[in-house]
Amino acid sequence: MSSTEELTEKFNKLGLEEVKIKEILKNKKVLASFDSILSESSSKITFPLDKTKRLLLHQLAILSKGETIVNRQLITESILNDDLKSNQQLDEAFKYVKANGDNATKAKLDEVSGVGIIVTEDQVKSQIQNYIQNNKNEIEEKRYQYLPKILANVRTIPELKWANPGSFKPIIDEELSKLLGPKDERDVIKKEKKSKKPAASTTKPNKSDDKKSQENQRSMFTEGFLGDLHKVGENPQKYPELMVEHLKQVKNQVHTRFPPEPNGFLHIGHSKAILVNFGFAKHNNGVCYLRYDDTNPEAEEDVYFKSILKMVNWLGFEPFKITYSSDYFDELYQLAENLIKNDLAYVCHDTAEEIKRSRGIKEDGTPGGERIPSKDRNRPIEESLKEFRKMRDGFYKPGEATLRMKQDLSSPNPQMWDLIAYRVLNASHPRTGDKWKIYPTYDFTHCLVDSFENITHSLCTTEFYLSRESYEWLCDALHVYRPAQREYGRLNITGTVLSKRKIAKLVNENYVRGWDDPRLFTLEAIKRRGVPPGAILTFINTLGVTTSTTNIQVGRFESSIRKFLEDTVPRLMLILNPIEIEIDNVDDDFELEVEIPYKPGNDKFGSRKLTFTKNFYIDSNDFSEDDLDKEFFRLKPNQPVGLLKIPYNVSFKSLERDSNGKITKIHVNYDNEIVKKPKTYIQWIPKSSKHNSPIKIKETRVYNQLFNSENPSAHPEGFLKDINPDSEEIFHNSIVEPAFKQVLKESPWSIDEENSIPKEFNVIEDPKTSGPEIVRFQALRVGYFALDKDSSDDSIILNRIVSLKESTK
Numbered sequence: 001m002s003s004t005e006e007l008t009e010k011f012n013k014l015g016l017e018e019v020k021i022k023e024i025l026k027n028k029k030v031l032a033s034f035d036s037i038l039s040e041s042s043s044k045i046t047f048p049l050d051k052t053k054r055l056l057l058h059q060l061a062i063l064s065k066g067e068t069i070v071n072r073q074l075i076t077e078s079i080l081n082d083d084l085k086s087n088q089q090l091d092e093a094f095k096y097v098k099a100n101g102d103n104a105t106k107a108k109l110d111e112v113s114g115v116g117i118i119v120t121e122d123q124v125k126s127q128i129q130n131y132i133q134n135n136k137n138e139i140e141e142k143r144y145q146y147l148p149k150i151l152a153n154v155r156t157i158p159e160l161k162w163a164n165p166g167s168f169k170p171i172i173d174e175e176l177s178k179l180l181g182p183k184d185e186r187d188v189i190k191k192e193k194k195s196k197k198p199a200a201s202t203t204k205p206n207k208s209d210d211k212k213s214q215e216n217q218r219s220m221f222t223e224g225f226l227g228d229l230h231k232v233g234e235n236p237q238k239y240p241e242l243m244v245e246h247l248k249q250v251k252n253q254v255h256t257r258f259p260p261e262p263n264g265f266l267h268i269g270h271s272k273a274i275l276v277n278f279g280f281a282k283h284n285n286g287v288c289y290l291r292y293d294d295t296n297p298e299a300e301e302d303v304y305f306k307s308i309l310k311m312v313n314w315l316g317f318e319p320f321k322i323t324y325s326s327d328y329f330d331e332l333y334q335l336a337e338n339l340i341k342n343d344l345a346y347v348c349h350d351t352a353e354e355i356k357r358s359r360g361i362k363e364d365g366t367p368g369g370e371r372i373p374s375k376d377r378n379r380p381i382e383e384s385l386k387e388f389r390k391m392r393d394g395f396y397k398p399g400e401a402t403l404r405m406k407q408d409l410s411s412p413n414p415q416m417w418d419l420i421a422y423r424v425l426n427a428s429h430p431r432t433g434d435k436w437k438i439y440p441t442y443d444f445t446h447c448l449v450d451s452f453e454n455i456t457h458s459l460c461t462t463e464f465y466l467s468r469e470s471y472e473w474l475c476d477a478l479h480v481y482r483p484a485q486r487e488y489g490r491l492n493i494t495g496t497v498l499s500k501r502k503i504a505k506l507v508n509e510n511y512v513r514g515w516d517d518p519r520l521f522t523l524e525a526i527k528r529r530g531v532p533p534g535a536i537l538t539f540i541n542t543l544g545v546t547t548s549t550t551n552i553q554v555g556r557f558e559s560s561i562r563k564f565l566e567d568t569v570p571r572l573m574l575i576l577n578p579i580e581i582e583i584d585n586v587d588d589d590f591e592l593e594v595e596i597p598y599k600p601g602n603d604k605f606g607s608r609k610l611t612f613t614k615n616f617y618i619d620s621n622d623f624s625e626d627d628l629d630k631e632f633f634r635l636k637p638n639q640p641v642g643l644l645k646i647p648y649n650v651s652f653k654s655l656e657r658d659s660n661g662k663i664t665k666i667h668v669n670y671d672n673e674i675v676k677k678p679k680t681y682i683q684w685i686p687k688s689s690k691h692n693s694p695i696k697i698k699e700t701r702v703y704n705q706l707f708n709s710e711n712p713s714a715h716p717e718g719f720l721k722d723i724n725p726d727s728e729e730i731f732h733n734s735i736v737e738p739a740f741k742q743v744l745k746e747s748p749w750s751i752d753e754e755n756s757i758p759k760e761f762n763v764i765e766d767p768k769t770s771g772p773e774i775v776r777f778q779a780l781r782v783g784y785f786a787l788d789k790d791s792s793d794d795s796i797i798l799n800r801i802v803s804l805k806e807s808t809k
């Protein structure tokens, strides 16, 4: 590979703009691909290259992502020959070559990417007129509101595949105004309604021009799993007439849902589910339900309901509606009876053990044995119906009867082996009280409630992959609209435990401060620790969504948080272990006011004034009595040191100690007669009651990883044995400079950094509804900190969010 300098020079010669070059250099994979693309076809490249070719080559490098693409020079040459002229053509060409490798030919490449096909403006016009004629009724009904849909549909007309898409809009506009006349109040009212409808959110509303730039931006919503999802209305149905009704209801708007079971606190893995469901809907101007899946009354508790909603809001989302599976218990019951009447369900009296056997689970617990239908499988419909009503009326005890779907025991898919639809539970439900003695299972409830709520995209993680078949089976069996279940890979953080049972153990045995202990990875814990919600969203967006599980080390999550904080929080001086310094050679009332920016290099953060006085504090670690320590560059008896923003060094004079020999004060000289500037700077905080300094901190809690290993659960003696004894270090004497008060008052600091964080993935927290953790700052040379919820008006407690640098452990 060429050196970075050589490449930069080459890029310059090609005529790439400075910003583009920077962007390319930042991404190693793209850089490597660009390098090999250029060498693949070095003899054909002219300097400078015309703009379209330059951009297409760059795009090709992006698509290649550092991978080796056999036969890629076919594409490179087609670009250089002027055969490929647009991104769309390039996409098709790339897909083709990537799939065919050695067998790819230029002729076929030309064919799939439409090389040489010219679609004239007249042809475009006649296709569009055709389309509008064929969809006249719908267009007349929905008028201009329907425009985006027309645009989208026109794009998919096969004859227009290689037309210039830029020409569509003006033609559509012209044709629509012929058909509908100018826009009038019908269009205006509808428009307003529409813009209110999408989930209101606590993030700042986007201005329309922002929106445009967003649309061009690549994100987890435009590529990968989510980018490839079907459009509303394109999910297949067994009964197409149901789709017609469905579309009338959803009006082309994406409908998703986030369906947690209210039986525990959400953790980091759920933040991906929240962003996938709420974010995908929002990105597409759709709506997302928060649906509590409360079909298991024995495990549900009020705190979980509350916490789940709080966490959704914290991540910047507002549910379209909050619903409960139990809202639909009556309808579900009715459908269960229908299923029996269709001879597709039966009441079964087998024990759990018998059911396992009949599914082919052998005595030793291994699967694969013969599957035998239950003795009750073929009982008459009337009998099952009677028995089901007896279940409902409390005749049976738990375990004595279940309602089972009559699926397909010969299917290779265990989700088709007569799943249980209803079971008897002797439990009172938080919402329906004692009304029900039977409760529907997840398998019965989930797909039907998705259907009731007209969900267009039912997005879940891959462990439900096999459920897709039973999901569709049940919707079809009951002749209801069938939403599309699609599965993405979940987010798995390693180096910690996420299971409810394990966290409960840590909490109950006092290894941590509670479910929201900053060392845990529940969302409550991450919030308390001070991680900004935008940092989580940005992190997940960076990972992208695919169908495989993403295993991420805690450290990688933390470095993403660090980067986010670096761009967004002010900086202050904090000292963990203060030691007092007195300057001998200045008067008692000596004062030097200095102005210190909250973030050097960024004026938007503003600055504060701090007064340097005769007495001040430094960190005891910044002083060493050992003159011989060559590695120590801060204050030593024979070595002066600089103080941040102070023009001159101070140099050591003498020490005071208490009766135990502990240093209580260091006397120094202010070297204001030496003009050379100091090299090493340490932080300092004045000791001055006049200037209300320092501010004392009751506790500074410095957190490290809770576990020693990457996989605590694999510890031979159990995960508790993997706990890091130094995961929490508390400093009781720490101090911070007076400007902390201003940071406290003005947090959260929401600095709108251009380009640094895409708006879609940032969350502007509302101080009225969020907690003390929004007070965040970087303590210079120490770490990032946030105010803990244990703080009060007169006692400050800080948590370390992350260290400044990755630990080298």
Ligand SMILES: *[C@@H]1O[C@H](CO)[C@@H](O)[C@H](O)[C@H]1NC(C)=O
Pocket (backbone or CB within 6 Å): 245, 246, 249, 452, 453, 454, 481
């Ligand atoms: C879902 O759509 C159907 C029509 O297909 C409609 O009757 C029903 O009210 C809709 N449900 C919701 C919750 O909007």
Ligand SMILES: *[C@@H]1O[C@H](CO)[C@@H](O)[C@H](O)[C@H]1NC(C)=O
Pocket (backbone or CB within 6 Å): 394, 396, 397, 398, 426
């Ligand atoms: C249900 O539970 C209650 C107590 O929790 C008990 O008194 C009652 O007998 C139980 N009913 C059945 C049918 O098991």
Ligand SMILES: *[C@@H]1O[C@H](CO)[C@@H](O)[C@H](O)[C@H]1NC(C)=O
Pocket (backbone or CB within 6 Å): 492, 493, 494, 495, 496, 549, 551, 710, 711, 712
């Ligand atoms: C998730 O991470 C743990 C290690 O913490 C690992 O044992 C497990 O296999 C991972 N899960 C998946 C699905 O990769």
Ligand SMILES: *[C@@H]1O[C@H](CO)[C@@H](O)[C@H](O)[C@H]1NC(C)=O
Pocket (backbone or CB within 6 Å): 633, 634, 639, 640, 641, 642, 649, 671, 674, 675, 676, 677, 678, 679, 680, 681
């Ligand atoms: C200030 O202190 C630094 C050590 O921190 C030293 O390298 C430098 O020479 C000093 N400057 C002066 C002018 O003494």
